[in-house]
Amino acid sequence: MKQASGMILATVLGTAAVARAQPAPGGAPSPDGKPVPVSDAAAPTGTPAPTGTPTTGVPASPYEPPPSDPGPLLGGQVDPPRDGRAGPQRRHPPMRFPEVLTTPTGWLLPAGVLYSRNAIDTGGGVTSDDRVGLGDVAEFGVATTDQVRERQLLADKPVRIQPYITASFRMGVEENRLFAGQPGVTLGFRKSFEREHAGFKTRIAELTLVASKHLGPDAAIHIGGTLWDASMQATAQVDDMPAPETTLHGHGLARQIRAFGGFEARPLPRSQILIDLGWAPDFCYQCTAETDRIKLRPELSWGVRYQVASFMHIESGVRVPDIGNFNLLDAQIFGQVTFTSFALSDAVETLK
Numbered sequence: 001m002k003q004a005s006g007m008i009l010a011t012v013l014g015t016a017a018v019a020r021a022q023p024a025p026g027g028a029p030s031p032d033g034k035p036v037p038v039s040d041a042a043a044p045t046g047t048p049a050p051t052g053t054p055t056t057g058v059p060a061s062p063y064e065p066p067p068s069d070p071g072p073l074l075g076g077q078v079d080p081p082r083d084g085r086a087g088p089q090r091r092h093p094p095m096r097f098p099e100v101l102t103t104p105t106g107w108l109l110p111a112g113v114l115y116s117r118n119a120i121d122t123g124g125g126v127t128s129d130d131r132v133g134l135g136d137v138a139e140f141g142v143a144t145t146d147q148v149r150e151r152q153l154l155a156d157k158p159v160r161i162q163p164y165i166t167a168s169f170r171m172g173v174e175e176n177r178l179f180a181g182q183p184g185v186t187l188g189f190r191k192s193f194e195r196e197h198a199g200f201k202t203r204i205a206e207l208t209l210v211a212s213k214h215l216g217p218d219a220a221i222h223i224g225g226t227l228w229d230a231s232m233q234a235t236a237q238v239d240d241m242p243a244p245e246t247t248l249h250g251h252g253l254a255r256q257i258r259a260f261g262g263f264e265a266r267p268l269p270r271s272q273i274l275i276d277l278g279w280a281p282d283f284c285y286q287c288t289a290e291t292d293r294i295k296l297r298p299e300l301s302w303g304v305r306y307q308v309a310s311f312m313h314i315e316s317g318v319r320v321p322d323i324g325n326f327n328l329l330d331a332q333i334f335g336q337v338t339f340t341s342f343a344l345s346d347a348v349e350t351l352k
Contacts, residue, residue, distance in 0.1 A: 074220045074266055092342050096184075098131065098139065098170070100262035100276040101301040101317060102147065105222050106184035106212030108172055109133030112345030115141075119336030121319065125160055127336075131168075132344070138171040147280035147299070148204060149321070150197065154287050157330075158297075158321070161202070161283075166192045175214065183213040196235060204281050205229045210260075222262040222276070229256060230281045230294050248281070248294045258296060270307040274317065276300075282322075297322040303334070313338045 074096075096107035098115070109115055113133040120126050123146075131141030143166050149158035172186030188208045195202050210224025234243035248256055262276030279296045287293050303317015316335045320326065 074214060074218060074264055074272070092345075095340055097305075097338075099129075100222060100264060100274050101303055101315070102299060102319070103222070103260045103262050103276040103278040104170070104186065104188055104208050104210050104224065105262070106172065106175070106186050106210045106224075108136065108170060108174070108184075108186060109139045109340075110342075110345065111136045112342070112348050114341040114344055115139075115338070116340075117336055117338040119315075119334055121146075121332040121334035123160070123332040125162060125332070125334075127162075136174065138169065141168045142166070143168065147321075148192075148195075148202070148283075149280065149297070150200075150202075150283045150285065152198075152284070152286045154284055154292055158282055161195060161197050164192060164195055164204075166190050166204070175212065183211040185209075185211050198285065199235055200283070200285055201231075201233045201235055202283055203231050208260075218266040220264045222264075224260050226258050226260055226279060227256050228258065228279065228281065228296055230283070232283050232285070232294060234285075246290060246293045248296075251291055255291070255296070258298075272305040273302075274305055274315070275302045277323075280321070298324055311340055313340075 093110050095110070095113070096105070098105060098107060098109060109131060110133050115129075115131040115133075117129040118127070125146030127144050127146050129141060129143040131139050133139050144163040145166060146160045146162045146164070148161045148164045150161050151158045168188060168190040170186050170188035172184065173182070175184035176182055186209075188210070189206070190208075191205045192203050205228070207227040208224055209226075210222055212220055212222045214220045228248060230248045231245055232247075233245040236243060258279045260276070260278045262274065265273045267273065278299050278301075280299055282295045282297045284293050284295070299319060299321055300323045301317060301319040303315055305313055305315045307313050314335070314337050316333070318331055318333055320328075320331045322330070
């Protein structure tokens with residue numbers, strides 16, 4: 001009996017000694033012989049991280065940029081979803097605006113994004129601009145503009161023609177898409193519907209090519225060229241024949257081509273400073289000289305853009321309609337609000 005008890009005791013002590021010599025779970029040796037919790041031990045190679053543990057280098061939210069991404073450059077920032085029950089949300093690109101204040105940029109609206117801008121100024125002008133992004137390479141829009149002006153005689157003060165309705169189509173390539181350092185480039189065409197006013201029918205058309213380049217994350221420059229055309233014709237007939245039509249292209253290419261540009265800076269995360277120089281047509285109905293009947297007038301605008309929310313921006317500033325005949329009394333203070341929506345873009349994504 002004593003011999004059997006001694007053998008059992010020896011077996012128990014030997015088993016305990018072997019157990020103390022084994023490595024702790026997870027492969028880490030136990031220096032004091034006590035079990036090491038699994039959470040404190042290094043996970044074996046190839047073992048997935050526990051659920052809910054962020055993996056190094058992977059953003060915790062689809063809206064957070066990866067470690068190598070410097071973050072959104074100049075443009076409206078997109079807020080993450082606030083409803084945690086909505087499930088995974090796709091990451092929206094930052095909003096780049098198709099216009100500075102009055103001149104186009106080399107940036108296009110993201111695919112499926114709806115854009116609507118409404119403006120009013122102290123001169124009584126009311127405008128709207130509605131667009132949709134197409135496949136990250138194009139956009140289509142319909143707008144009303146108050147930039148087209150008319151006068152009876154050359155010495156008269158020009159007044160705006162409104163509403164003046166235009167349709168536009170732009171296509172291009174996003175910045176850095178083709179190669180590093182490549183500016184964003186867009187080719188745009190805008191054409192008006194025929195407008196009858198003050199006994200005359202008028203139309204305008206504009207072809208633009210513009211390049212936009214970031215100067216760091218908080219500044220950008222826009223440089224472009226435009227080819228304008230316009231026509232004017234009296235509605236009254238002469239000897240039962242239509243009145244002759246005056247066109248801008250009928251007086252040489254030099255009267256049609258102009259350069260334009262703009263600058264943007266973001267001194268604060270949600271605030272931008274904007275400056276641009278553009279052109280707009282001016283019709284003179286009773287001018288005797290053919291070259292005075294249709295002219296392009298330079299416009300200078302400066303102002304700010306403030307992001308109220310991810311879907312709403314407010315812009316305000318000053319516009320001088322004709323800096324060739326600089327007159328501060330003709331300058332206008334304007335205000336405009338812009339709404340953007342990714343609803344259509346998200347709906348399209350769910351169909352893929």
